[in-house]
Amino acid sequence: MQCDELTEELAAAADGTVLLGRQERRHVERCLRCQAEMVQYRRVLRAMRTMRTDVLEPAPGMLAGILAGIEEAGERRAIRSMISGHRAAYLGGLAAATAAGAAGAIVFANRARKLRTAS
Amino acid sequence: MPQDVAELVTAARDGDRAAFDELVRATHGETYTLALRLTGNEEDARDVVQEAYFRAYRGLKSFRGDAQFSTWMYRITANCAATHLGKRSKHRHEELSDSDPIADERPSVDPQAQTDATELRERLTVALEGLPPKLRHVVVLRDIYDLPHEAIAAELGISETAAKVRLHRARKKLREDLFPRRDEEAADAV
Numbered sequence: 001m002q003c004d005e006l007t008e009e010l011a012a013a014a015d016g017t018v019l020l021g022r023q024e025r026r027h028v029e030r031c032l033r034c035q036a037e038m039v040q041y042r043r044v045l046r047a048m049r050t051m052r053t054d055v056l057e058p059a060p061g062m063l064a065g066i067l068a069g070i071e072e073a074g075e076r077r078a079i080r081s082m083i084s085g086h087r088a089a090y091l092g093g094l095a096a097a098t099a100a101g102a103a104g105a106i107v108f109a110n111r112a113r114k115l116r117t118a119s
Numbered sequence: 120m121p122q123d124v125a126e127l128v129t130a131a132r133d134g135d136r137a138a139f140d141e142l143v144r145a146t147h148g149e150t151y152t153l154a155l156r157l158t159g160n161e162e163d164a165r166d167v168v169q170e171a172y173f174r175a176y177r178g179l180k181s182f183r184g185d186a187q188f189s190t191w192m193y194r195i196t197a198n199c200a201a202t203h204l205g206k207r208s209k210h211r212h213e214e215l216s217d218s219d220p221i222a223d224e225r226p227s228v229d230p231q232a233q234t235d236a237t238e239l240r241e242r243l244t245v246a247l248e249g250l251p252p253k254l255r256h257v258v259v260l261r262d263i264y265d266l267p268h269e270a271i272a273a274e275l276g277i278s279e280t281a282a283k284v285r286l287h288r289a290r291k292k293l294r295e296d297l298f299p300r301r302d303e304e305a306a307d308a309v
Binding site for chain 2: 007008011012015037040041043044045047048049050051052054055056057058059062063065066067069070073074
């Protein structure tokens with residue numbers, strides 16, 4: 001077995017997600033280069049895990065910018081929903097007026113027909 | 120503090136705007152840190168954080184609360200960063216492929232100091248910044264923020280296999296940068 005064949009497994013083994021097979025383990029036990037690589041991967045991974053709790057300081061003004069942006073988005077949404085609400089009311093009114101007009105026209109036409117029949 | 124965050128999430132989901140603002144105040148440092156690590160520069164990180172909180176605000180009702188709010192924000196931030204950098208690289212026509220070589224312009228490292236964990240972290244930060252964005256995103260999300268491959272693949276819009284391949288390349292590159300082989304060092308010194 002060549003060291004290059006193992007390189008992917010070494011990183012995964014260092015992170016604990018993969019267990020090396022018997023053949024690979026035997027190679028690593030006898031190969032100083034692979035052992036060194038494994039240790040290096042472990043150190044890199046350990047160092048990265050310690051970075052998890054870091055909190056970097058954002059530039060001053062960023063928080064205010066985010067909050068202002070959300071406020072603006074909230075207002076835009078409220079205005080949009082108000083406009084769509086007004087539009088719905090307007091369309092509803094228009095539909096009601098059209099229906100009333102049509103009903104009136106039908107009643108008027110019926111009366112006119114009755115009058116014609118009577119005369 | 121997590122309890123407070125959970126309470127704020129519940130209140131914000133019920134439409135309490137002040138609670139959402141407080142949530143932003145409590146978490147924006149962490150979100151910014153991730154955004155900076157993913158993008159590699161402050162200006163992009165600021166845009167990504169802004170967009171991430173917009174999306175969180177719009178989508179808070181869909182947050183079921185079975186994951187931690189921080190993990191949910193990590194995923195949104197990762198998605199925003201991928202979109203942001205994708206747009207930018209498309210615009211500039213300079214997208215790097217995973218296998219492109221990266222010019223190493225850092226000063227040569229001191230092997231004596233490699234045992235120092237603080238120094239290792241500092242060099243790791245520089246090495247992470249030197250990775251192509253595609254590789255950096257995956258290794259930051261997996262090895263620093265502990266997101267599963269599946270989530271990483273989903274947020275970056277790639278397959279799980281691609282995520283694993285990129286992770287391997289990134290780890291290999293970091294290891295080689297942080298622990299250069301002696302023959303390479305000797306060649307550098309000539």
